[in-house]
Amino acid sequence: MFILAQTSLFDNEEIEILGDLERLKLAIENMPDEEIVRRLRKIRKNGRNDWPVEAMWNTFIASYVFNHRSVNDLLRELSRNSQLRQICGLKPRSVV
Secondary structure (H helix, E strand, O other): OOOOOOOOOOOHHHHHOOOHHHHHHHHHHHOOOHHHHHHHHHHHOOOOOOOOHHHHHHHHHHHHHOOOOOHHHHHHHHHHOHHHHHHHOOOOOOOO
16 A cells, blocks of 8 residues: 655745746645635625626735735735736736
8 A cells, every 4th residue: 555645835945936926826836715705796786886706816815925014015026027917917008
């Protein structure tokens, strides 16, 4: 009988060597967030629709991955980092 060690998807050593953008992609791709996004869409209903719910949710996740201390820090990062905007699902000129 073989015993195979199960590796964790989020092994700390493997994650620490990744850059912030790679960690964000990993978090977004593996987050079981379908129910959250569905509820956010329902809450928004007929409200303003300037930004897609998924993009806003992804920027919320990015604020934790990038360890931003404030919304202004996140907005500054989004305005200067086109790769981050693309990963989050924002249009190229969405953030000023």
